[in-house]
Amino acid sequence: MTFKAVTTKLPGTVAAGDGICLNIEAPNLKEVGGDLRSQFSRKGFYTYSVVVFCDAALRIMAATAEQCGSIGDGMVHSCSWLHDFIRQGNLPAQFHVVLDEAFKCTQQELSAHPKPRAPNRLSTEQDAFNFYLSLQRQVIERCFALLTWRWGVFWRPIKVKFGGIKDLVDCCCRYVLPPLCVMAA
Numbered sequence: 001m002t003f004k005a006v007t008t009k010l011p012g013t014v015a016a017g018d019g020i021c022l023n024i025e026a027p028n029l030k031e032v033g034g035d036l037r038s039q040f041s042r043k044g045f046y047t048y049s050v051v052v053f054c055d056a057a058l059r060i061m062a063a064t065a066e067q068c069g070s071i072g073d074g075m076v077h078s079c080s081w082l083h084d085f086i087r088q089g090n091l092p093a094q095f096h097v098v099l100d101e102a103f104k105c106t107q108q109e110l111s112a113h114p115k116p117r118a119p120n121r122l123s124t125e126q127d128a129f130n131f132y133l134s135l136q137r138q139v140i141e142r143c144f145a146l147l148t149w150r151w152g153v154f155w156r157p158i159k160v161k162f163g164g165i166k167d168l169v170d171c172c173c174r175y176v177l178p179p180l181c182v183m184a185a
Contacts, residue, residue: 003056003098006139009132010110015061015097016054016140017082019073020147021047024158024165031162039069048158048165051076052173053097054143063173065166073102083109098136147176 003013024046027039041047047069053062064080077083077099085091086108096108105111112133113126122130148154151172160168 001056003136003139006056007132007135009128010096010098010136012095013098013136014055014091014095016056016137016143017051017062017077017097017099017103018137018140018144019049019051019076019102020144021049021069022154022158022165022169023156024048024069024160024162027162037070041069045157048169049073049076050169051080052140052143052147053082054140056139058139058143058146058176060143060147060173060176063169065169073100074104077103098133100137143176147172150176 003016004011021041021043024039026046027036029036032039039046039048041049048065049069049071051064051073052060054060062080062082064076064082086097086106091097091108093108096110099105099109099111101112101114103109103111110133112130113122116122121127153160153168153172158165158168
């Protein structure tokens with residue numbers, strides 16, 4: 001399966017990415033340097049933030065785990081090796097990744113046009129772009145469903161020492177489907 005099979009309107013897509021907040025038990029104050037509040041998310045529970053990229057066949061290509069659960073997806077990604085890789089020009093110019101509106105839109109990191117406040121509307125071209133981008137982005141949502149379904153550890157708050165969560169996530173991401181590459185900090 002390729003992104004071209006999803007839609008031919010955005011040629012050159014090599015990955016879809018998004019963030020997921022994993023529900024964790026409240027960490028020990030020592031484990032988080034006394035900053036327990038930074039692990040509490042806007043969702044109302046303690047979280048561990050992870051940004052994942054997958055290909056059209058739902059194979060995880062990259063995952064970046066950020067210990068601070070209150071950080072947004074865009075910030076986690078902006079501190080990742082994959083963002084640096086793309087920004088440094090290592091991804092050939094004809095290729096790009098698709099993301100949601102939580103991420104900054106660049107030439108090779110495409111995100112949706114924000115919906116304007118009423119009564120303004122997106123132009124026809126912007127609305128069409130968002131539609132086709134959404135078709136390709138649905139791949140990462142299916143990947144998250146597969147990841148959480150496959151590993152029961154994600155069905156409830158994770159009960160692992162805080163320092164071991166990154167390793168747990170790394171292991172689970174590697175064995176959802178055959179991986180393309182490994183997780184990085």
